[in-house]
Each structure stands twice: as C-alpha cells, then as structure tokens.
Amino acid sequence: MLFLYDYAFEKVTDIPVVFFKSEQIKALVLDIDNTLTTHDNPQPADGVLQWLEDVRNAGIKMLVVSNNKPHRVKPFADMLKLEFVANGAKPLTKGINYAVKKMGAEKKYTAAIGDQIFTDVLGANFSGIRMIYVKPIEHEKTMFFKVKRFLEKPFLPKSFIKSDKH
C-alpha cells in the first residue's frame, strides 16, 4: 500500500546505527523539516548532529531531499555537510531517484526518512526504496498543514520501534 512505511520511530535519534546494519540499509534520503528539526528552523534538533556523525562514521551515505526552497535547504544541508536536493517535489520520484544515483547507492539498500505520509512515504514507495517514518517534531500551524495532518491520521503508526542502543 502506497501510504505504508516499513518502519516507524518517534524521532531520528531513536534509530540506532545497528538498526541500519541489521536491515542492510546503506544509504539514506533525509527529509529536513519536522524530521531533522522543526519547520524552517536553522538549527538541528537535539542530538541530531551527533546522530548524523554516528551514521556517517558507520559508512552509511546520506543525502537531503526537501520540498522546501533552496534558501532554506542549502544553509541547513551545508551546515550538516550533506549534499542536497531542494524543491524536491516529493512524492514525485525525480529528487529521490537523483539522490540514490548521486550516493552511488542501490535502491534495495536505500531508505528514506521523513515525517509526512503524502510526500515522504508516498515518494519512497513510488521510487521503490524503503521508508522509515518519524513523528513530526512539532505540528505546523498553517491551514494547509492542518488539513494535511488531518488526512494523514488513518495512516499514522500505532506504535514505534524502541531501542536502548543509541
């Protein structure tokens, strides 16, 4: 089903590096807004820098694909020393496919991480990569997002994977 993800965690920093190893995930397509930080926030959320460092040190490739504008995405991705696609147009596959190629990854070993059902989850499924859903860090205040979040409700996970290993 197109709105389903393979895994659900409450937040990115809950995903231990050993999880990627055991699931044979070697490359990650990362969303920014409400995944790595709150919407339009120039600073990553607590623990995200260390988490990225741990993932990077484990040899897992990462690339940012965001639907947000270049002036938002570039400084954030630069700070994290990650390559990026802005105006990613998820759920369309172009940005994600570009990212997979750019990382030199194979789709079967690649997963996306994101917080939105109709962009991130749908995009990962259309592209044929795995999907790790994370809960949005904070709920958006615009009417557009309120409607979107309401429509997401039937597809949201009932439980999240917990791990002691960080």
Ligand SMILES: [Mg+2]
């Ligand atoms: Mg997002």
